[in-house]
Amino acid sequence: MKEVRVGICGLGTVGGGTFNVLARNAGLIAGRAGCAIRTVRVATRTWRDDIDLGDIPFSTDIMDVVNDPDVDVVVELIGGYETARELVLAAIANGKHVVTANKALIAVHGNEIFEAAAEAGVAVTYEAGVAGGIPVIKAIREGMAANRIDWLAGIINGTGNYILTEMRKGRPFNEVLQEAQDLGYAEADPTFDVEGVDAAHKLTIMASASFGVPLQFDRAYTEGISRLTPYDIAHAELLGYRVKHLGIARRREGGIELRVHPTLVPQSHLIAQVDGVLNAVLVDGDAVGQTMYYGPGAGDEATASAVIADIVDVARTIQAGGQGRVPYLGFAPEAIEDLEVLPMEYTQSAYYLRIQALDRPGVLAKVASILSEHGINIESIMQKESEVHDGRIPVIILTHTVQERQVNQAIEELEALDEVDDQVVRIRAENFN
Amino acid sequence: MKEVRVGICGLGTVGGGTFNVLARNAGLIAGRAGCAIRTVRVATRTWRDDIDLGDIPFSTDIMDVVNDPDVDVVVELIGGYETARELVLAAIANGKHVVTANKALIAVHGNEIFEAAAEAGVAVTYEAGVAGGIPVIKAIREGMAANRIDWLAGIINGTGNYILTEMRKGRPFNEVLQEAQDLGYAEADPTFDVEGVDAAHKLTIMASASFGVPLQFDRAYTEGISRLTPYDIAHAELLGYRVKHLGIARRREGGIELRVHPTLVPQSHLIAQVDGVLNAVLVDGDAVGQTMYYGPGAGDEATASAVIADIVDVARTIQAGGQGRVPYLGFAPEAIEDLEVLPMEYTQSAYYLRIQALDRPGVLAKVASILSEHGINIESIMQKESEVHDGRIPVIILTHTVQERQVNQAIEELEALDEVDDQVVRIRAENFN
Numbered sequence: 001m002k003e004v005r006v007g008i009c010g011l012g013t014v015g016g017g018t019f020n021v022l023a024r025n026a027g028l029i030a031g032r033a034g035c036a037i038r039t040v041r042v043a044t045r046t047w048r049d050d051i052d053l054g055d056i057p058f059s060t061d062i063m064d065v066v067n068d069p070d071v072d073v074v075v076e077l078i079g080g081y082e083t084a085r086e087l088v089l090a091a092i093a094n095g096k097h098v099v100t101a102n103k104a105l106i107a108v109h110g111n112e113i114f115e116a117a118a119e120a121g122v123a124v125t126y127e128a129g130v131a132g133g134i135p136v137i138k139a140i141r142e143g144m145a146a147n148r149i150d151w152l153a154g155i156i157n158g159t160g161n162y163i164l165t166e167m168r169k170g171r172p173f174n175e176v177l178q179e180a181q182d183l184g185y186a187e188a189d190p191t192f193d194v195e196g197v198d199a200a201h202k203l204t205i206m207a208s209a210s211f212g213v214p215l216q217f218d219r220a221y222t223e224g225i226s227r228l229t230p231y232d233i234a235h236a237e238l239l240g241y242r243v244k245h246l247g248i249a250r251r252r253e254g255g256i257e258l259r260v261h262p263t264l265v266p267q268s269h270l271i272a273q274v275d276g277v278l279n280a281v282l283v284d285g286d287a288v289g290q291t292m293y294y295g296p297g298a299g300d301e302a303t304a305s306a307v308i309a310d311i312v313d314v315a316r317t318i319q320a321g322g323q324g325r326v327p328y329l330g331f332a333p334e335a336i337e338d339l340e341v342l343p344m345e346y347t348q349s350a351y352y353l354r355i356q357a358l359d360r361p362g363v364l365a366k367v368a369s370i371l372s373e374h375g376i377n378i379e380s381i382m383q384k385e386s387e388v389h390d391g392r393i394p395v396i397i398l399t400h401t402v403q404e405r406q407v408n409q410a411i412e413e414l415e416a417l418d419e420v421d422d423q424v425v426r427i428r429a430e431n432f433n
Numbered sequence: 434m435k436e437v438r439v440g441i442c443g444l445g446t447v448g449g450g451t452f453n454v455l456a457r458n459a460g461l462i463a464g465r466a467g468c469a470i471r472t473v474r475v476a477t478r479t480w481r482d483d484i485d486l487g488d489i490p491f492s493t494d495i496m497d498v499v500n501d502p503d504v505d506v507v508v509e510l511i512g513g514y515e516t517a518r519e520l521v522l523a524a525i526a527n528g529k530h531v532v533t534a535n536k537a538l539i540a541v542h543g544n545e546i547f548e549a550a551a552e553a554g555v556a557v558t559y560e561a562g563v564a565g566g567i568p569v570i571k572a573i574r575e576g577m578a579a580n581r582i583d584w585l586a587g588i589i590n591g592t593g594n595y596i597l598t599e600m601r602k603g604r605p606f607n608e609v610l611q612e613a614q615d616l617g618y619a620e621a622d623p624t625f626d627v628e629g630v631d632a633a634h635k636l637t638i639m640a641s642a643s644f645g646v647p648l649q650f651d652r653a654y655t656e657g658i659s660r661l662t663p664y665d666i667a668h669a670e671l672l673g674y675r676v677k678h679l680g681i682a683r684r685r686e687g688g689i690e691l692r693v694h695p696t697l698v699p700q701s702h703l704i705a706q707v708d709g710v711l712n713a714v715l716v717d718g719d720a721v722g723q724t725m726y727y728g729p730g731a732g733d734e735a736t737a738s739a740v741i742a743d744i745v746d747v748a749r750t751i752q753a754g755g756q757g758r759v760p761y762l763g764f765a766p767e768a769i770e771d772l773e774v775l776p777m778e779y780t781q782s783a784y785y786l787r788i789q790a791l792d793r794p795g796v797l798a799k800v801a802s803i804l805s806e807h808g809i810n811i812e813s814i815m816q817k818e819s820e821v822h823d824g825r826i827p828v829i830i831l832t833h834t835v836q837e838r839q840v841n842q843a844i845e846e847l848e849a850l851d852e853v854d855d856q857v858v859r860i861r862a863e864n865f866n
Contacts, residue, residue: 146454146738296721302722331465
């Protein structure tokens, strides 16, 4: 039985988990892959006493892995953009397959990397980059292969989902963020997680694999959860909705929607029940309908599970004697369609609007008339005398689906009203039908 | 660009869906597969006016498909055991790859079929046989490849789940079954669905692919939902549980558990929220933890989605120039472990017990003492004076996890008590931790 030899770059959380799982389940993994999968070299700058490398050679220079003629598969787990890019391109140039957990790298440099890999005839896989241990890239690129995927929506950042779950108990954002940092769920600088950048990386990748379009991270719309209040979360609940931080991609006539933002989802939908640090991705195909993939989106061994699944995929393909089997984005390069991401103003959504208005007769009529002038239909409206505060009363409106542009114009006019002296709160809503 | 040529056997619900989706999404599927996938022959006895075969040759003899030298992949959608077995073995003997949606065939004749296919060097895939459009076989055989899978549990029969969802409203089994038949969710003879045979077929397949053991359908324990009452379903809810018809497989020291039966699951667990005709499979791996796969478990195009995903897999492998890539059960034949299914008495579970006892002093003490003598610990107990009826009072007990054998013995002794003149109701319970 031939063996497939792996070189691991980076021995942090995921790198350590990958090394350990490969060692612990070596026999079982060999049984599945049809050959042994052996770690033959490691490069790391973060030395870990808790990992026993045995007599496996290691160094602090990642290029030692890339240049080692014994290595068949380079596993890139160092993160970041530029060094990772150089590492991966060098590995490809040396004819090595690449497995990465680096969503930022793929979302930003994926087009260039896949082109180089296609030329060199090597695999580059990235399951671990999206939704951690959940095999959702496999589901999209292979399991959904019969379908025209119409849209997908995912809870793809565990930190954000943990914070929103806690905020449902009435706790403010800053307090929960602090707690998440203390628990190690959130980084010292939480921007990537709470402002949606991390989710936008993952969404960009899933969208391209779903629709067969080039990676366009710089065109993704990103809005975080830091300005959400327990007040709006509670009122969304009263309307039958739950607020989740979703990445949403949708195929539209002439382009695709690509957006990360807080979103009202029906409480009755399964995705509303996904709480805490867990992830879930909902994928809608024209043949299958809605499917959902749920599990841990982070963690050392959960992410390692996806890294190793990719390694086994590569090993099985090598064993079978074939070339790279599944195209990088799930579509043959010549089948990639040059569809652009639509500007945010042209996306479509329903909206939760909270208008802080003076408690005077006639205000509601003015609000309704502005919405109507912009073609915005109201699904629900909520205004409670008991909530008058400082002479102001919140008017909460849930609209039908409409173009973002129309809502922008309406909000501008609403904010210009004498009776409205605060910003209108706007949270998008999806009904998944 | 080469093409892969498909012959479809059976043009019923799934066959028709497969033909239509292959035709409708031909361009997209070719883009994903890297080559055109063309239906070149159809055999059907159930002629359908609503399907336009164009100039594709068809006949009523399935062997015409198997013997057609133009066919690369035989798609078996006729169902049943013996004819399907002959068809598939003949296709394999002719060197053709096989894609099937027939869970009964694989669960019962899979070992023989896979052996023949291995010898002939062809692929036999069966994603559509388990949980319809949900790519759960792919998740298990490929996505979880790093993991020692410890257990899995699934809602894998939509008819049964629909009935249980309706019974939660207090409706009796027979009334809901009739309705399900009227709606077309249940067959005229509902035995396969409501007695768990269909679920046991699917469970058998998932267990073998998860643990790397031979298919052992005849060893699966099967218990249906027809004897469940709205009373017990309501009382399970009071205890914080929901009743679901689950297929459960667990790897144990010295054997595997393989069982289909009504099961109490915690209301707070995501799988408890899966209602109606939908399916979901929960898979627990040592590295990744719990993941769940959710979607439609039946339907023409939903099942076709899985059939075509398998065809695309085969086409991608042919294109890549390799042999069958993923082993039939996810493990290389030499890695299949000869672990047997444990007799039901040696499986472990928690239990919901309802004892219909005479309302006399001292009865509870006798009940508790019998349980204690058999090493059965009580987690919750519920007895309400208001439920006395005909001088009898129900005692409802939720136990901790214990061996089935101990519970059998305790039930025997409970039923022998003078104060108990009715059968003890027993429903197993799982906490998924």
